Amino acid sequence: MIYHEVLVVGGGLAGLRAAIEAHDAGCEVAVLSRVHPVRSHSVAAQGGINAALGNHEKAQDDSPERHAFDTIKGSDYLADQDAVEILTSEAPVCIYEMEHWGCPFSRTADGRIAQRPFGGAGYPRTCYAADKTGHALLHTMYEQTLKRRIRVYEEWQVVSLAVEDGRCYGVVALDLRTGALEAVGAGAVIFATGGGGRIYGNSTNNIINTGSGMAVAYMAGVPLKDMEFIQFHPTSLFGNNVLMTEGARGEGGYLRNALGERFMEKYAPQAMELAPRDITARAIQTEINEGRGFPGGYVHLDLTHLGAERIMERLPAIRDIAINFTGVDPIYEPIPIQPGQHYFMGGIDTDSTGATEVAGFYAAGECACVSVHGANRLGGNSLLETIVFGRIAGRHAAGYVKGEGGEAARSGLAKVMARVLGETEKKVLRVLEADGPEDPADLRDELRETMFRTVGLFRDEKTMTAGLEKVHELRERYPRMGLRHRGRRYNLDWARNLELEGMILVAEAIAAGALARRESRGSHFRTDARERDDESFLKHTIARLTGDGPRLEYRPVTITRWEPKARTY
Ligand SMILES: Cc1cc2nc3c(=O)[nH]c(=O)nc-3n(C[C@H](O)[C@H](O)[C@H](O)COP(=O)(O)OP(=O)(O)OC[C@H]3O[C@@H](n4cnc5c(N)ncnc54)[C@H](O)[C@@H]3O)c2cc1C
Numbered sequence: 269m270i271y272h273e274v275l276v277v278g279g280g281l282a283g284l285r286a287a288i289e290a291h292d293a294g295c296e297v298a299v300l301s302r303v304h305p306v307r308s309h310s311v312a313a314q315g316g317i318n319a320a321l322g323n324h325e326k327a328q329d330d331s332p333e334r335h336a337f338d339t340i341k342g343s344d345y346l347a348d349q350d351a352v353e354i355l356t357s358e359a360p361v362c363i364y365e366m367e368h369w370g371c372p373f374s375r376t377a378d379g380r381i382a383q384r385p386f387g388g389a390g391y392p393r394t395c396y397a398a399d400k401t402g403h404a405l406l407h408t409m410y411e412q413t414l415k416r417r418i419r420v421y422e423e424w425q426v427v428s429l430a431v432e433d434g435r436c437y438g439v440v441a442l443d444l445r446t447g448a449l450e451a452v453g454a455g456a457v458i459f460a461t462g463g464g465g466r467i468y469g470n471s472t473n474n475i476i477n478t479g480s481g482m483a484v485a486y487m488a489g490v491p492l493k494d495m496e497f498i499q500f501h502p503t504s505l506f507g508n509n510v511l512m513t514e515g516a517r518g519e520g521g522y523l524r525n526a527l528g529e530r531f532m533e534k535y536a537p538q539a540m541e542l543a544p545r546d547i548t549a550r551a552i553q554t555e556i557n558e559g560r561g562f563p564g565g566y567v568h569l570d571l572t573h574l575g576a577e578r579i580m581e582r583l584p585a586i587r588d589i590a591i592n593f594t595g596v597d598p599i600y601e602p603i604p605i606q607p608g609q610h611y612f613m614g615g616i617d618t619d620s621t622g623a624t625e626v627a628g629f630y631a632a633g634e635c636a637c638v639s640v641h642g643a644n645r646l647g648g649n650s651l652l653e654t655i656v657f658g659r660i661a662g663r664h665a666a667g668y669v670k671g672e673g674g675e676a677a678r679s680g681l682a683k684v685m686a687r688v689l690g691e692t693e694k695k696v697l698r699v700l701e702a703d704g705p706e707d708p709a710d711l712r713d714e715l716r717e718t719m720f721r722t723v724g725l726f727r728d729e730k731t732m733t734a735g736l737e738k739v740h741e742l743r744e745r746y747p748r749m750g751l752r753h754r755g756r757r758y759n760l761d762w763a764r765n766l767e768l769e770g771m772i773l774v775a776e777a778i779a780a781g782a783l784a785r786r787e788s789r790g791s792h793f794r795t796d797a798r799e800r801d802d803e804s805f806l807k808h809t810i811a812r813l814t815g816d817g818p819r820l821e822y823r824p825v826t827i828t829r830w831e832p833k834a835r836t837y
Contacts, residue, residue, distance in 0.1 A: 269685055272298040272419075273669050274662075275454035277426050277439060277481060279305030281402075282633025282654035282661075283460030284409040286622075289662025290458075291416050295669055300421040300441060300452065302476060302763075305410050309462050309474040310654065313402025314585065315515030316384060316394035317655075318648035319359035323380045327391035332356040334390055337830060339649060342388040342544050343642025344790035344800060345832035346494070346808070346825055351620040351638045353828065355649070358656045363395055366655070371408040373397050374582070384518040384582075386647045388544035388837070392518075394648040399513050399585045405651060424450075425763050426481070427696060429457065429488040429629065430688040436629035437684045439484075440692040444763060447756025449693055451685040455669035455678065456628045458661050459485060459616060460654075463634040467771050467778070468609035468724075469716035472504050472511040481635045483770025485616045486777070490624050491812045491821075493637040494614035495774070496781035497791050499645055500725050502548040504608030506566035510589055512605055514647040517541040519582050522570040523552065524602065525560040531567075539837035546644040546791045547837060549607040553725050556606070568602035575599075607725060611650060613641040613791065614781075617810060622661025628673055632661040639808065642825075643790025699766050700756070704748035708765045711742055711749065715775055718742075723779050728796040736779040740817075743772050777811040777818045784820055785809065802832050 274290040276283045279301030291297045301308065320330040335356035340347050367373060367381060374382040374396050386394040397404035413420070423444040430437040430451075438453035464479020465471040486492050502523075503512040517523070523541050525531045535551040536543030543551075556565045571579055571586075576599045579587055583598070590596045590603050615637040622630040622638075633654040640653055668674065722735025746769055753761050787801035788794050806825055811818040 269451045269453055269682070271453040272296060273455045273674065274458065274665050275300060275438065275452060276458045276460060277301070278308070278460030278462060278633065278635070279303070279420065280308030280310035280460060280462055280633060280654065281406055281409055281651065282658035283458070284413050285655050285658030286458045286460055286632055286662035286665070287418050288412050288416065289659045290666040291418055293663055293666035295666045298419040298421060299413065300424045300426065302423060302425040302444065304422050305413070305420060306406055308406065309477050310402045310651070311406045312474060313651055314399045314511060314513035315386065315518065316396035316401045316648050317363065317405065317651040318386070318389070318393050318646070319363040319395060319652065320356065320391070320393050321360055321363065321381060321383060321395065323376055324383045324392040327383065327393055330391040330393055332359065335359065335393060338389050339640065339646055340642070340830050341835055342644055342646040344644055344835055345806065346639070346642030346789060348620070348639050348826040349828040349830060350826050351640050354620055355640045355653060355656050359652055362652070362655045362659065366405060366408060369408050369412055371397065372404050384515055385542055386518050387514050387542045387548065388646045394515070394518065396515060398581070399515055399583050402651065426484055427766060428688055428692045429484050430684050431488045431626050431629070432680065432684045434625070435627045437681050440689050442696065442763060444758055447759060449689065449696055451689040453681045453685050455674035456630065456665040458622070458630040458632060458665050459635055460631070460633045460658060461635040463612040464771070464774055465609050465611070467715065467719055467775050468498070469720035470509045471609040472501055472509050473609070478767050478771055479612070479774045480767045480770055482615055483767065483774050485631070486773060486813050487770060489813070490626055490629065491617045491810045492614060492774070492777050493617040493810055494639060494781070494808050495778045495811055496785055496809060497613035497643050498609060498723070498778065499545055499611035499613060499791050500549040500607045501610035502545055502552050502607055503569050503605040505589070505593055506564070506604035506606045508593060509608035510593055511608070511610070512569055512586055512590070512603060514545070516569060516571060516583055516586055519578060520574055524568045524570050525555045526562045526567070527560055531555050531560070536837040543837045544644055544646060546793070550725055550793060552607055562604065566604045566606045569605045570602040571598045572600060572602060609720060611645055613637070613639070613643065613645055621664040622657055623664060628668055630661045630665045632657045643792060696766060700751060700754060700762050703750045706745050706749040708749045708768055711745060712768060715739070715742055715772060719775055719778070723782050725793065727782055727792065727794045729783065732779060732783045736776070736783060739772060739775050739779055743776070746772060773813060780818045780820060781809040781811060806832065
């Protein structure tokens with residue numbers, strides 16, 4: 269059996285940062301990822317990463333405290349304020365570390381890290397590398413893992429988490445190249461498996477963002493938190509939902525409806541195009557629903573007044589994508605956009621050290637819910653979360669392994685791993701040999717269409733109940749599917765069908781949480797309960813998997829300094 273002191277699952281920003289930290293704390297570390305690390309979704313991040321550096325001329329009195337307030341207000345007061353204070357106070361440290369590691373940030377005229385305005389932020393504090401910030405950060409981070417010679421298992425997919433008596437012992441993973449199932453024991457496991465955007469239709473996410481880590485943890489008994497809060501990005505390309513960064517509006521882009529109006533003045537008269545994402549996305553969809561969009565259902569993101577020079581310098585990739593995917597050159601013509609599913613605020617329930625209720629099992633990044641985003645994440649705060657909390661989780665996992673936790677885990681290791689390997693083997697073979705009539709591609713498409721339509725931007729009891737029933741139906745049809753190709757090597761059909769069950773279970777947790785939350789807060793907007801209800805719902809939703817689907821519990825939100833107020837922009 270393979271064994272590592274610390275095993276990190278996920279090669280995106282959160283995973284690599286956790287691995288570096290655990291390594292530097294003296295642990296033997298390995299990273300396991302279903303794709304080469306630099307193909308993780310972090311690489312696709314465009315607009316930037318937040319830190320109160322105060323480099324912009326309009327932000328000289330910015331501070332981590334102001335950053336914390338914007339984040340908490342943005343979260344519609346659902347974020348845990350102690351965790352947010354960690355996020356924003358650690359932000360400058362993490363950015364300067366990335367700078368010293370060689371990250372090629374864009375610069376101000378006097379050579380400091382450039383910062384641009386972003387939605388919901390009182391000051392321009394989003395650091396960027398043109399519109400390819402994730403690319404710059406992830407490649408810099410990957411260099412640091414290479415420098416440390418951290419072992420990476422590339423193209424291995426984790427299928428189960430080994431948990432017994434409240435303690436984690438490792439994972440069982442499929443080596444996609446050979447099709448062999450392997451037990452990987454570990455002193456501590458850190459999941460940094462990213463988001464689940466592809467459980468939804470119309471998503472801006474990479475096709476590998478299926479929420480698989482959340483599902484694996486959930487199926488092993490670890491609860492998920494605040495899953496009903498799904499972010500819809502205001503500006504994704506009409507027709508295929510490729511992201512058009514918020515940085516386009518940060519640089520001064522306008523949103524216009526089919527009448528040519530800058531309609532945001534009706535919805536957020538002060539912030540205009542730089543209102544938070546929940547408000548802006550709903551404003552766009554309202555314009556479309558009320559007949560002021562263009563035929564087919566889109567509005568315009570207009571950059572034409574910015575001029576060629578600024579677009580070429582600050583938004584070159586946006587221009588390339590718009591030209592390649594829609595034939596529109598943003599220098600001369602407005603870009604057709606519509607809201608698209610973008611981000612999971614919820615995830616594996618952790619505390620602010622990355623620890624879960626299972627000893628030795630940690631989570632960080634988009635798959636985790638610490639919670640710093642509450643009901644609505646501000647743009648630029650997710651990249652920040654991956655680095656800040658990746659680092660913290662790495663440090664705490666290392667501390668756990670070096671303490672008595674690691675020793676105790678090793679004593680029962682072989683027995684537990686043998687049991688979980690045996691159970692997982694049965695499950696993967698069942699999927700490989702499945703020859704029922706259902707086509708898994710249909711199940712996936714139906715799931716995505718259902719989630720976008722019924723647990724989307726606008727929600728109500730009747731539609732969500734129908735959505736949940738459909739998800740139950742898919743859960744029943746799943747065992748009747750058939751696999752077309754039965755080879756073991758690189759059988760991606762097999763790998764994807766294996767995780768489909770988890771996608772359905774996570775969808776169920778999202779829909780059940782949304783249905784039970786009879787209020788509107790941040791991204792969760794109900795047309796049949798339009799107001800925020802702090803009295804009944806200023807609390808986190810915790811979903812635990814049972815034989816009959818999710819069982820919901822609630823937990824108070826941590827308020828330190830900022831009492832909930834009405835949220836206007
Ligand atoms: C198009 C786009 C643009 C964005 N732009 C910004 C931005 O400008 N600013 C910002 O703050 N945020 C942005 N975001 C959000 C942000 O990029 C992500 O939330 C963040 O990068 C997630 O990082 P992560 O390390 O948690 O996960 P990811 O980078 O998604 O990495 C997940 C890793 O987990 C691995 N993995 C998953 N499941 C398994 C499994 N079962 N077995 C083995 N390995 C597994 C994958 O191989 C991958 O390596 C953007 C998101 C998108 C989609």
